[in-house]
Amino acid sequence: MQAFTAVFNWEFRRFLRHRNDLMQPLVFFLLVVTLLSLAVGPDEVIFKRIAPSAAWVAVVLAITLRLDNLFSEDYRDGTLEQISLSNTPLALVVGAKMLAHWLGLALPQIFSALLFMFAIGTDSAVNLTLGGALFFGTPCLIAVGAIASALTLGTRGAGTLIALLAIPLYLPVLIFGSSAATNAQAGLPVDAELYFLAGLSVLAITLSPIACAASIRARLAV
Amino acid sequence: MSLLSRITKFASPAPFYDLAEHVIPWCWIIFYCSLLAGLVGGLVFAPADYQQGESFRIIYVHVPSAWMSLFVYMCMASAGIGSLIWKTKVSDAFGRAVAPLGASFTFIALVTGALWGKPMWGTYWVWDARLTSELILLFLYLGYMALQNAIEDARGAARAGAILAIVGTVNIPIIHYSVEWWNTLHQGPTVTKFDTPSIHWTMLLPLLAMVIAFTAYFFALGLRRTQTELLAMEPRNKWVEERLAI
Numbered sequence: 191m192q193a194f195t196a197v198f199n200w201e202f203r204r205f206l207r208h209r210n211d212l213m214q215p216l217v218f219f220l221l222v223v224t225l226l227s228l229a230v231g232p233d234e235v236i237f238k239r240i241a242p243s244a245a246w247v248a249v250v251l252a253i254t255l256r257l258d259n260l261f262s263e264d265y266r267d268g269t270l271e272q273i274s275l276s277n278t279p280l281a282l283v284v285g286a287k288m289l290a291h292w293l294g295l296a297l298p299q300i301f302s303a304l305l306f307m308f309a310i311g312t313d314s315a316v317n318l319t320l321g322g323a324l325f326f327g328t329p330c331l332i333a334v335g336a337i338a339s340a341l342t343l344g345t346r347g348a349g350t351l352i353a354l355l356a357i358p359l360y361l362p363v364l365i366f367g368s369s370a371a372t373n374a375q376a377g378l379p380v381d382a383e384l385y386f387l388a389g390l391s392v393l394a395i396t397l398s399p400i401a402c403a404a405s406i407r408a409r410l411a412v
Numbered sequence: 413m414s415l416l417s418r419i420t421k422f423a424s425p426a427p428f429y430d431l432a433e434h435v436i437p438w439c440w441i442i443f444y445c446s447l448l449a450g451l452v453g454g455l456v457f458a459p460a461d462y463q464q465g466e467s468f469r470i471i472y473v474h475v476p477s478a479w480m481s482l483f484v485y486m487c488m489a490s491a492g493i494g495s496l497i498w499k500t501k502v503s504d505a506f507g508r509a510v511a512p513l514g515a516s517f518t519f520i521a522l523v524t525g526a527l528w529g530k531p532m533w534g535t536y537w538v539w540d541a542r543l544t545s546e547l548i549l550l551f552l553y554l555g556y557m558a559l560q561n562a563i564e565d566a567r568g569a570a571r572a573g574a575i576l577a578i579v580g581t582v583n584i585p586i587i588h589y590s591v592e593w594w595n596t597l598h599q600g601p602t603v604t605k606f607d608t609p610s611i612h613w614t615m616l617l618p619l620l621a622m623v624i625a626f627t628a629y630f631f632a633l634g635l636r637r638t639q640t641e642l643l644a645m646e647p648r649n650k651w652v653e654e655r656l657a658i
Contacts, residue, residue, distance in 0.1 A: 337575075337576075337579055341559060341572045341575060341576055342559065342562065342572075345559075345562040345563055346562060347562065348562075351555075351558055351559065351562055354551075354554070354555050354558055355555040355558075355559065355576065357551070358548045358551035358552055358555060358580075359548075359579070359580070361544070361548055362586075365544070401575060401578075401579055404496070404575055405572060405575050408568060408571035408572050408575065409568065409572065411568065411571075
């Protein structure tokens with residue numbers, strides 16, 4: 191437990207100290223959303239309809255591009271190797287890192303998504319549903335992305351490779367999250383989608399640290 | 413030699429290589445015979461469908477490739493488990509070797525499905541559960557191959573690929589049960605279900621023959637590719653020199 195809180199504090203403090211790590215993903219979210227909005231064109235009706243999906247795509251991309259931050263710095267300076275040699279279970283350390291990154295990377299994205307939807311003027315029920323879907327879905331994104339990040343430690347072109355590995359595994363989350371928002375827009379119930387997202391997240395959070403630890407050991411043993 | 417060690421000796425490169433040399437010609441023979449039976453039965457003897465007419469016959473390529481895409485992925489994941497637990501060279505080589513074959517089967521299934529969908533459903537593609545999950549399977553194969561190519565060390569690449577293959581196994585039941593769990597455009601299960609098949613035997617037998625043909629083809633090519641991977645893994649070893657001298 192001490193090790194968990196220690197690693198979490200250390201990792202989270204890194205977010206607070208390097209403002210770049212906090213701000214850049216938010217600016218990236220804004221850029222992607224602007225890109226999609228301008229690509230759709232001036233038709234406001236169509237835009238309001240796809241706005242939740244645009245928010246989802248922007249969140250997924252922002253998280254995917256930042257995933258190599260999770261392990262690569264510690265891998266390069268040898269910290270990860272030292273941690274893997276110590277008594278602490280590597281899965282526990284991975285879990286602490288994932289929690290810190292969810293708070294530092296995903297939670298601000300959720301807030302900016304809600305801000306974006308508020309600025310567009312969509313229905314508050316839709317905004318709430320989108321916020322809930324993102325809240326339940328982003329832990330799965332971070333957890334699954336962590337596996338992709340751990341598998342590509344030390345390889346050339348790791349950035350795009352992480353995206354190639356992670357995004358196919360993200361698609362179920364994206365499908366359920368997007369359909370939650372779409373159902374909310376149509377006035378249909380969204381319980382099923384939110385339950386599925388929560389279930390996927392719980393599954394990912396429990397199993398991913400083990401897979402990450404195995405991947406890190408595999409990459410360290412080179 | 414005990415029975416177990418008679419089986420497990422094939423986890424090392426040289427005995428596996430020699431076993432594959434014996435097995436591959438039989439695989440080709442089975443392939444050609446069942447291909448002939450399947451094509452003649454399916455294209456000539458099977459009656460035309462009452463709804464779809466003659467164009468249903470693409471089923472004899474589409475369904476076997478789809479089944480093979482799932483089967484090859486399970487083979488890859490099993491090889492991955494072997495690589496992680498027992499660290500055998502043969503499982504490393506096998507996983508690496510069959511990935512492109514599986515990706516090709518998935519691609520063929522998607523393309524033949526699209527060609528079949530245009531006259532039947534009026535569209536080449538629709539984002540329903542089965543098509544989307546099969547597309548995800550293609551991405552998983554491509555990601556697996558990309559990961560293995562990105563890591564230079566063969567053992568490290570095999571371990572990383574093994575973990576990826578095992579993580580992606582969750583997609584296989586999703587693909588299989590997608591037509592039962594969701595309201596999809598793709599038709600429901602007709603053969604692999606706990607009931608008599610809802611397809612007439614005159615159409616079913618050529619289909620099974622084509623499945624046997626595709627499986628034999630996969631094993632013939634897969635074993636040959638595994639042999640090549642094993643040769644490439646240890647180029648300066650004595651057993652390689654002996655085999656290549658022949």
